[in-house]
Amino acid sequence: MNISEIRHPKEALYRTICLIVGSLIWLALLLGTYFFILIFLIPIAISLWIAEKFFQVSVYGNAVNVNSKQYPAIDTIAKEFTASLDLKKQPEIFVVNSQGMTNALAIKFLSGKYVLLYSDLVDLLWQKDNKEDQLRFVIAHELAHHAAGHMNFWTNLIMKPAKLIPFLGAAYNRSCELTSDRIAAELVKNQKASIDALIALASGSASLFDLTDKVAFIEQENRVPSGFGFIQEVGSSHPRMTKRVMAVNEYGHSKPAAVRNPNVQAA
């Protein structure tokens, strides 16, 4: 999969701005301190190494590690997408007791890559009557963060000073979410399931799964007070769910019908 072709145009823009601005600030810091600032890389590396060890204590001790023996159905999904995304090594996946929260996270330390799936999210999306495409979308979205370089240590280090500029870091983070949604939709190849997964995250209800109206949900965006919606958005790390659904919907419509609906054979 060629990620650079799928990357959302907003991410391409903000990524370039953050890399250029970050590089310039780093260059000024390096020259201004006669490269002395590099010495801070040592404590950063040591603290990341220690943080990863404590993280491993927590997840291996108190969460459930997904592998070929443990929840092999989830492991199979992760293996398939790891290969499609050309990730060198499959991130370690854990199902975490989330006590009511529905979320999923991609985490990276110096080299170790992880995906945390909150248990309530798995319960919400993994329906017995064969609706695993919704969970596939979430797993694909988190693996996409790893594959698209959103978690890359050196890229993030270079971007770090730029991301401290008010609103720029949040804008970049939001654009990364749109890219990961696009990649996930490409991998799952089921636009309805991709959108259903996002709306299920908004409603938090498994019972209402089949009753959800995509168009009515998208129309809610018209009810968001415009000025306040903008103010709320510029500081947020994630776009509003209505906007994420709109973006996946628009992206899906830019594809041939055979990609939108895997049951339709191309002529």
Ligand SMILES: [Zn+2]
């Ligand atoms: Zn994300």
